[in-house]
Amino acid sequence: MARVQHHDHILIYCTAGGGTLTVEGETTAVSSGDIIYLPHGSTHQYQANSVDPWSLYWLHFDGHLAEAFGEHINLPLHRFAIGLQARVVRVFDGVVALRHSSHNIAEFIQGGHQVQALLSYIALLVQQRQPYAVNCFDTEHIRAMMQEHIHAKLDLDMLANEARLSKFHFSKKFKQATGESPIKFFINMKMQRACYLLDSTARPIKHIAAGLGYQDAYYFSRLFKKTIGVSPEGYRQAKQ
Known part of the structure; x- marks a missing residue:
């Protein structure tokens, strides 16, 4: 996938295999347990490893709070290792299930709240795994x-x-x-x-x-x- 620019925000979670991500000309390897955040307007491309191709969840989101949530995630270099997180997988699966289960407005409202919770949780995981994070307790x-x-x-x-x-x-x-x-x-x-x-x-x-x-x-x-x-x-x- 290659995009010169795009109008929404993209969240990608690699759960197996690997690949590469290039943002604004800088390339980095992506492996299982990595989370990727691509803010709107960023030039990027990504591709699976030919030997051990990745398995991905991806989510496009937008709205008047989208940029604020992106800043809250504060992802270094657009990619960060959060590990394989069952809670993150459950939310991605839940959003996908809602998308295909109903067109009821309540379902979409619930999906919006789930996405907010997902972004907040990823921000917490990123913060906890920074070198300066204080984690003397869980x-x-x-x-x-x-x-x-x-x-x-x-x-x-x-x-x-x-x-x-x-x-x-x-x-x-x-x-x-x-x-x-x-x-x-x-x-x-x-x-x-x-x-x-x-x-x-x-x-x-x-x-x-x-x-x-x-x-x-x-x-x-x-x-x-x-x-x-x-x-x-x-x-x-x-x-x-």
Whole structure:
């Protein structure tokens, strides 16, 4: 494949074999476990190895947040080794399944959220594997714990105990790894889930709040507005 320029963003994940990637005249080898990000407008070409050809997932995406997500990934030289990640494969498979299963708007909204989650997760993997990354604890394990408790409550003591660190050192290392405090990260995760539910369901806001561990719907609405910038009601109306 060779493109002088293109109008969307491209994400490629190599899961087996190998090949080469050339961007703006510079060529690099690609092997299993490598992720490639090609921003819109970049001149590039790529091809499979003739002896051990690659197996690829690829995704074209665009939108008013696409460039910001590309910058967030911060991929060195357009290619980076993240290893074979079952979670990345699952999301690619899920997006493909949605694409072929339905033309329902809710399905496409879910697919959009899955792509956002995929890009965010890849950015985290890239950051964790940088030489300067601080990984004295398993950040992904903490994120998985937050996801498991997204319908309930977590406090700093519980998270620090899980990481076997003091609250001070846990908070410091988590922020170095993610750019946010643990509690703010957890709240943002809950609010992202709330956005998905507001987009894809007609559930009353008080039910969405309760499902995310907030029995006080007014407190949930204030927290949602502080995080997202608009009230849950305003967010839902804007999407209609």
